[in-house]
Amino acid sequence: MVHPLIGIHAALGELGAMAFLWVFVELLNPTEARIRRAKKVAFAGTVFLVLSWMSGGYYYVAYYGSLVKPLIKESVQPWAHQVIMEVKEHIFLFLPFLAAFVSSVLAEYKDKLEKYAKTRRMTMWVSVIIVAVSLMIAALGYVVSTAARAALEVKAG
């Protein structure tokens, strides 16, 4: 059975990604109200990404290493762990810091973003990077899950 923590980790990560997509949209044509909303949404997105980090990290340390990793490493797709999972588990650590950065920009420049076009563009770019990296991590997770399932099927005969 799929461990519920995988679903919780993925769902929280997706909520975090959606929050920063929302921030991006709010900043396309900013008004005072939109910036205020973007600030709240960025904070929520940061919380989602931190919780996703914790739930994914707990699953990785408590279950993945002892149950899934050996299965994938012994399969015909060892690269799913040795490349994909190794990259995924480390790139994931970047997201909460990026999210905290966007949140801090929105908190500190909330009254200036309508005038500060460069800062607004930069905030949008970093938000897009958060969304892109989150989607990439979801895709990498899909590859790892598929490899684990294939390894289990082979083992079961």
Add this chain to the structure above:
Amino acid sequence: MKVNRIGTGAIWAIISVTGMTIIGELVKPVKDVLAAATGHHWITKSVLAVIVFLLIAVTGRKKTLSDKGAYVLGMKVAVAVIVCIIALFAFFVWEFLK
């Protein structure tokens, strides 16, 4: 906390995760130390990255950035993320193929 402190903290946290990961894979005793410190290398890297981030976010130089200054800092954050992602991908592909 100021944006310049948090941005700089984010850059160094990201670089430290990438550095610890690559050095840990190349120098086994480093990975062993990382694993022994908390019971798992990934937890130690996470904790150290948070410590690096908080140290800079709390004690870094306090400065209010101009529009251009904030833009430049954000671009540095973006470049750090992209370069570190490429470095990790390239490193683990190379490790797998060698």
